[in-house]
Amino acid sequence: MYKSIRGMEDILPGGIRAWQSLERIARIELESNGYSEIRTPILEETAVFSRSIGDTTDIVTKEMYTFVDKKGRGLSLRPEGTAPIVRAYVEHSLHRISNQSRLYYIGPMFRSERPQKGRSRQFHQIGAEIIGSSEPQMDAEIIARLSDLLKLFGLEAFQIKLNSLGCKDDKDKFSGKLKNYLKGKKNKLCADCNNRLEKNCLRVLDCKNEECVKIVKDSPDIADNLCGRCGEHFGKVKMMLESYFGVQFVESKKMVRGLDYYTGTVFEVTHPDLGGQDALGGGGRYDNLVKEFGGPNVGAVGFAIGIERVFIALGDKKDLFGSPGLVYIATLGGDAKIKGRKLAEELRLRWNGFPPPDGRLYNLNVVTLLDWTDASLRSQMRSADRNGARVVIILGDDEIKQNKAAIKDMENKEPQFLIDIGSVVDEVGKRMGLC
Numbered sequence: 001m002y003k004s005i006r007g008m009e010d011i012l013p014g015g016i017r018a019w020q021s022l023e024r025i026a027r028i029e030l031e032s033n034g035y036s037e038i039r040t041p042i043l044e045e046t047a048v049f050s051r052s053i054g055d056t057t058d059i060v061t062k063e064m065y066t067f068v069d070k071k072g073r074g075l076s077l078r079p080e081g082t083a084p085i086v087r088a089y090v091e092h093s094l095h096r097i098s099n100q101s102r103l104y105y106i107g108p109m110f111r112s113e114r115p116q117k118g119r120s121r122q123f124h125q126i127g128a129e130i131i132g133s134s135e136p137q138m139d140a141e142i143i144a145r146l147s148d149l150l151k152l153f154g155l156e157a158f159q160i161k162l163n164s165l166g167c168k169d170d171k172d173k174f175s176g177k178l179k180n181y182l183k184g185k186k187n188k189l190c191a192d193c194n195n196r197l198e199k200n201c202l203r204v205l206d207c208k209n210e211e212c213v214k215i216v217k218d219s220p221d222i223a224d225n226l227c228g229r230c231g232e233h234f235g236k237v238k239m240m241l242e243s244y245f246g247v248q249f250v251e252s253k254k255m256v257r258g259l260d261y262y263t264g265t266v267f268e269v270t271h272p273d274l275g276g277q278d279a280l281g282g283g284g285r286y287d288n289l290v291k292e293f294g295g296p297n298v299g300a301v302g303f304a305i306g307i308e309r310v311f312i313a314l315g316d317k318k319d320l321f322g323s324p325g326l327v328y329i330a331t332l333g334g335d336a337k338i339k340g341r342k343l344a345e346e347l348r349l350r351w352n353g354f355p356p357p358d359g360r361l362y363n364l365n366v367v368t369l370l371d372w373t374d375a376s377l378r379s380q381m382r383s384a385d386r387n388g389a390r391v392v393i394i395l396g397d398d399e400i401k402q403n404k405a406a407i408k409d410m411e412n413k414e415p416q417f418l419i420d421i422g423s424v425v426d427e428v429g430k431r432m433g434l435c
């Protein structure tokens, strides 16, 4: 028997509603704040990632699914969404369309990490980017957006950690300082960090090895070594978060994040229920990437949230998400089938707003399933039960002649009762808590 690849999971119909609801909330929230969706391919040239995330980072050196195609091109499954979006932004000259592109994406990412709780090889992100501005307002907006989204998902106990890496000059100068500090402690650092020390010293700050963490504890802090401009920028971001958006955060002076493209503000959101893999999301500013990809010299900032981790943090609350009630319509006879079809449409229109009269997004409160078979009522009721029906409407030709339908509430197990057909839509709404 075939199985899905370890670390890559099927999302089955039983669990998909929560995904759809979460995605719908994200779409409405982001679209209504002026962000437009962008969908880039899942495969990119490997250089798109190695040149941006950095060819000494763990993601690029250890975690990418990379292969050479028949034409000899090096391709990789995307480990994240930012680099492909910058590639698309430059390729399609999106800066000509608007001075600030607010973009969002939802989709699978791939990293070949050792699977464990909260860490998989195919996982999903919701991300947003503002490309076209270096203003601190944008950093504050993007962090506030991230915080608002998590609240809309029903999360409360998360913590936003904030730091600044400064501009490229700051990063280079600080790297030198850090290298000096670490040089004398070389023999205590892990093998990976000894390597990092030469190639990409800042990465040592990100190491999870116990000994390295201890050594790094007393190292100089990057945010204390910023140039005037970067210090001022960071100060404004913090002020705006507090006073414009009322977003709480803590400064995390050792945080550098695992991707090299960041300059200036970086942030990460953690949640206590996530255990070892405690980051719900993260992001930051990457002011050099658009230019490095051949585009204009414009700043950018963004975030990504890990959807699987949101579900872990939600725990049982996840079940509250989008579990629309199933209304099963059992029919006995030809007239009942015709009436049933009409009733199903009325139910969807009334409770879901579908078909949407003006093309707006609709809510999925009610799912209707019309039984077209000529099976006995008993067998149709059994089928309703197995499909998880919340309410069953029973239509028989005799009842229809008297303008009546029977309702069976499957939750409270009361006996079925007859009502006027004209009251069925309201009655179903009441039973499902929709009015």
Ligand code: HAM
Pocket (backbone or CB within 6 Å): 079, 080, 081, 082, 111, 113, 118, 119, 120, 121, 122, 123, 124, 125, 127, 128, 129, 258, 279, 280, 281, 282, 283, 284, 285, 301, 302, 303, 304, 305, 306, 307, 308, 309
């Ligand atoms: P990242 O921190 O690498 O940032 O990933 C963002 C989030 O994706 C993480 O906080 C986590 O929730 C989730 N995630 C990452 N790896 C895994 C995994 N193996 N399994 C499950 N979830 C995972 C980025 O990807 C940047 N592109 C964010 C960004 C956007 N920066 C600027 N704009």
